[in-house]
Amino acid sequence: MLTKNLKTNFILGYSILTIITFSLVVVSVFQFISFEKQAKYVTEDIAHALKIASDIKSHIFSLRTAVEKFIYKAIESDKLEAEATIKKIDTFIAQDLKSLLLFCKKKDVELIQEKISSYIESFSNISVRITALQYNAQRLKKDHLDITNSFKNIIISPDNKFFSMILTHAFTQFVNAVSDIQHFMYFHNGDDAQIALEKLKVIIDQLSSCDQCEDIQFMIDDYRDNFDGFIDVSLKLDDEIYQKLLPLAPEIVNLAVDITNNGWSKMERSKNLINIKAEKTKKIIIILGSLTICLGFLMGIIMSRQILKPVKKLVQYATQVSEGDLSTTISLNTSNEIRKINDAINIIVSNFKNIVSDIINNSQQLASASDKLVGISGSLSENASEMQSQSEDVASTSTQMSNNMSTIAESIHQMNANVREVTLSSEEMSIDIQSIKDAIKTLTISMSEIDKTAIKGADTAGKAKLYAANAMKIIDQLGISADNIGEVTKIIKHIADKTNLLALNAAIEAAAAGEYGKGFGVVANAIQQFADQSNNAAEKIAVSISEVQDNIHNAVDAISDVAGVMEHLYTFSEVIQKDVDGQQKITENIFSDISSAMTKTENAAFLMREFSEGIEVISFNTSDAAAGVNTVADKIKHVNLAAKKTALIVENVQFSTTALSQMSDQLMALVNHFKVEKISG
Template sequence: MSSIIGNMSLMKKILGGFLLTSLITLFVGGMGFWSITGSINSVKDVVRNDLHLLETSEELEILALTLRRYEKDMFLNIGKPEKQQEYLQKFKNVSEKTIKTLDAAIAIATAEGHMPQETKAAIRKAEKAYQQYVSGFLLVATKVLAGEYLTPQDANDKMNSNKENIYLFEEGISLLATEARKLIDGATDDLIVAGEKTIVGIGIIILLGVITSIIIGATLSWMISKPVAEAVAFAKKIATGDLSNTITTTRGDEIGDFLRALDEMSQQLKNTIQTVVSSVETMKHSSADLTSISSELTVDSQETTGRSESVSASAEEMSSSIRAIAAAMEQSSTNVSMVATATEEMSSTINEIAENAERARSISGTAVTQAASASEAMSNLGKAAHEISSVTTVITEISEQTNLLALNATIEAARAGDAGKGFAVVASEIKELAKQTAGATMNIKSKIQDMQATTELTVSQINSVVQVINNVSEIINTMATAVEEQSSATREITLNISQVSDGIQEVNENVSQTSTVAATISHDIAQVSQSTSQVLSGSEVVGQRAKGLSELAEQLRNIILHFKLA
């Protein structure tokens, strides 16, 4: 695995690291989106089914109390046919509304998958009991209108056997309302638990993402800095003249190519110096032979050619030294050109790293935008919950108005005396029902507030994710800045090397001109020496050249000793 990664290019390594980080970020965002979508669907289910079922059940309880009120009102008005017909018609109207509402409640309860079968059976039983109650009441009402029962007590006695049905109906409706409240409470609890699990999951994934990013960053830094440090150490040894070392690598990326090129340059320089050493030894032996011959010739002509010999020797020595300097400067120019080429290649590699860092910075910016979209979606969820809270406020106000109406009805019943006792009972039941409605509304409001708090906490966690991504983006920016600084330094080095190369070329031209001047001087001295014998002239030339060769060989030998070849 390590060899595969080592052979990958720097661009692929960096892109792979940032791709893994982006996948972690995308997973965190997807998990948050999935949780938010589930929460929204849960709220919709509560509003569409459970809350509607609770409202329908409470409406049925109110309608049942209304039917019982009209029943008592009709019996209390025996002897008043018009009043009886009025209350009978009201009873029928409420009964029709009750049937429609009951059918709607049964449809919702049947479609609700979480509704217990016992409750569904109870509501079916309540429907049958209600039908029997209505049929029994209409039968008694017909007999009352026909004058068979002359007192309210007689009519109530006939209804006693039928009241069990209305009680059974009320029990079924009350059970349905209780189950609806349980479903709402269960859905709210599930929503809270899901939110907590989402927070924990996102936190764990964020922690893993941070750890992964640190590991990736440290690994990439180690894989880049370690071979670069080895190359620097190797180059320093070459700079001190130590050519005995080699550098080996199995990497297949740009850094591996750089290390192999550096090693190849070292080997070529080593071979060149070894060739020079061999040539210096040959030159040394040749110069020794020439010196011996020149000494034999000079002994015979030393007295007559002393002054000319001295001047000629000096000119020849200067000319030989200049030629040696020109050769050394030419070699230096070649080496500087090779270094310039290697530096340009390294600058190109650093530019590629800078481009990849810029791409990574763009990817981090995209991740921040996606996390901001998730935060905005959570804010919309909070607004929706706030609107639901407004609905509960309206229900609370209706409950308070119902309570006030019940109080007014109680006062009116008290004014009516014995005739209003039945109405007082109905008013008391309405007041109690209003209290229950207010309590249930407050309970729903509390649950919605909890859901709002959970939504705000989730928004806060998503903002934390945005902060983490921003931190990663800052690290990438720092890397890009460092690479840009390294690129600038490399360009400056390249420029300096180019200037050095130009300077060496200029020195070569000056040395060439000096060599020409020295040759002219030697030519003039040779013309002066023509007055002497050809033997003396030849011996001087041979002697000085041999001496120059010997000195040059010694100089080259001292220079080569600076290098360590093995």
Template structure:
């Protein structure tokens, strides 16, 4: 939009030019009337000139500076011999004068007074329009900036949340997982559960600790194997005792007491084995619960990955819509440019029409002059020139009508040019706004691209975590199988212990019938007592 200062200067130049043209026409017509001293026509001419809303007053002076006639607006039209002094001294009015010569002799001076109030009114309206347009533009820019800030803030917040979640998962994987493994082993060892399996692939301090624990557990497992071997040897010795006890009948009471002691120790061992069996079952149940939890974690991670895929699809849709909006804004800019070119062509055509009108004005002036000359010739001819006078009067009226029509067309063309100029300015502002929208759409596309990249990275991390969770579930399943096998072995050991106890009780019953070979029975009983003591010493290591 053209600024008020420039618009005022442009309109002032147009007004001054139009006043000069009016003065030229007025001087030509008034000079002819002065030459013929036709005062009535001068009065009509002054009234006609005062019809122009920009002209305030007109004065006609003879060659000797004597006033002929003057007219002014009060605001009604008023005709007198001379202008009032207040109009001549009014500094708000602009006056221009022109001297009319005939054969290089001064015939008279014509002066017009006009005001720039219409220009001020137009400039004030333009200033108000300019201010309103600037306020609307500022409001539009502020709204777009607020929307862009909100979008960018949300994007940055989501990225920060995703980074924090990734860091938490990484810390849990690197630090907490080995510590949880140590804690699990500690709880199992505190329950005297030595059937645990330790998986260690690290070489740091925690890895060294797990290796040491694994060695200790392995030694304890060997110790338990020795206990099983001793129990088997005790069983074999008990069978020999049963066979030998058939041959002895002496020292029945003493042998019975010893066999009862062995039976009591065997029962105690069986009870302790049952306690171990219970602990192993509880541990196996906890392992299965951990396996179920791991499977649930894997399922949740799968849901997270699916949600991220849906979010990626939404982001792609937003990016496609942004591309469509960018293409539409580009087409709008092209169409605005085409409209601006069309209006420029219209302005050029109006300028050409203005040139034609100026030619018509000149023809009208010449026709008017021709009519004046014809009137002079008719007046000189007297009665013979009456018909010629009628023709000259008709020509003069035609010239006046042509001048008025040309002036009317000229004012309309001027208004059309002003409207065309304002339209071009508005189209240029619309083009600028569309360009700003296009830039905003480009920024949105960049933001969507960055968010999509971050979402892809998070999805990849989630898949990695899911793979590790599946591995944990697999290891827990293997551990559960190992617990089941251990439970089976302990159950078998309990049954064997019951059989040992039953055998010893049978020995106790059979010793009641033994009466011979006491020395051999004592020797076998001592061996049985020694093996029983060894068994007690090895079992006491477990502190159950």
């Protein structure tokens, strides 16, 4: 068996190999898990960001469609749809901006935000101006109808053909001018607008010579001024729409496309980088695994050379010793446990050689001593026979006496054991009764505490019931207050709607005023935004009040349930209190009975202990007497046995001397088999 140091070397070598192998496995597992997680995170994050870019494109397309529909048709529902889409885009970008920064530069994200903000701002300004232009167009249409009716209502004498011809020609020119105006409103062609203005000017000049046409002249002049302002605003609005607003949408879409392309490129680069790292890790693991295997083989070869060669030499030397050659020793040039085995074998061989030499000397002395024993054995035989006859008589008498004393001692000992058992049983019963008494006393205290707790629980349940009733009253008042707040919210919403309508009218009037109404238009726009905010706040308040009312109803139901539970708890507390009172009385009766039984048991245990002590004294004295008799009997028996053995020994001495002589001869023959010459180092 290997010693401690050699075992340590083996364990150390295998431990190093195990640790290296385990480390490789752990590193490879964690490395691959890390790569897998990185690939998963990169794929998920970039896929999420790509979805965001795609959603931006789809939202921009939706916004562009709604904006263009509103621009060309000026329908309020299209405006509302565009505003709803704008809110979605704002919320979308605010929530998912960090995801875009995973694979986009910050300036690219800021650029697309800036473009979207510009698009939204331009649309907000344009929508207000389109609404104002729509109002002006309706006003021009109304003025056109009023002028037409005025032409028809003019009464000229049939004899005045000149003025009749002027009026007819002016009306025809007015109809043509209105046609040009409508053509301009549809196609926004500046030439049509200038032609219409020239025609209206000619009509005014023609009607200046007619006294009866003075009112129509002023109406057409106002109509011309209004249309002139409409032309200026409309053309500027067209420039802003076609040069600023509409080109922004393709730019935003192109930015989103660029972001998408960058995302795909980054995803591919990340995947390639992760694959490269995985391949490198795989190669490192293969190299380290190969080195570990080679190191294991090398350690095995070294360990085998350190152990096998010395072991072979030890086997050869052991074979030599087994053949009886004790004249030489073995020496191994090692410094480990094999060297210790070598030294131990040399010591064993040296000691064995000394033993063989001593046996040779002792066998010679044994032969001479056996002759002397023959003479001594004769005299011993005679003395042994006489002593045997006398000891047999004494032994029979002492044996009978010893048996009688043993019987008495066993009876007393048994009685003492019985008394002890009774005493122990009494003491154990006293202890058990004391434990029961303590337990019942503890139970009595616990029942008293339970009674107090039940009373407190009943009081607490009653108070909780009152508190629940008060809480229900307070929550009812909260419900009434919430209803009142709802009414106030409706009034606020109504006022916001009125304010919004007034702001729209103010914006229309400001647009109609042209350059002079721009400052007022800004104020009207701010008022309209404030009205929208007030309307939204009122709606949110209404929703919150509705939720508060629902919560109040739920709270009323919950408190009603709590009140019912408290009622049951109050009833249960009273029942528990009554049961505890009954159990407490029963426990007190049991405690009284147990105390009486304990007193009687303690008296019985005391008397049994005194009786047991007396029996123990008698048993001790009887045991001493029996022990003395037994000792005498044993000694006499030993004397008798010694006499018998002495006779037998004397009879066998003569045979033994002959056997000793034969054994000494055989022993000499055996030790002559060994070679015990001087040991050479």
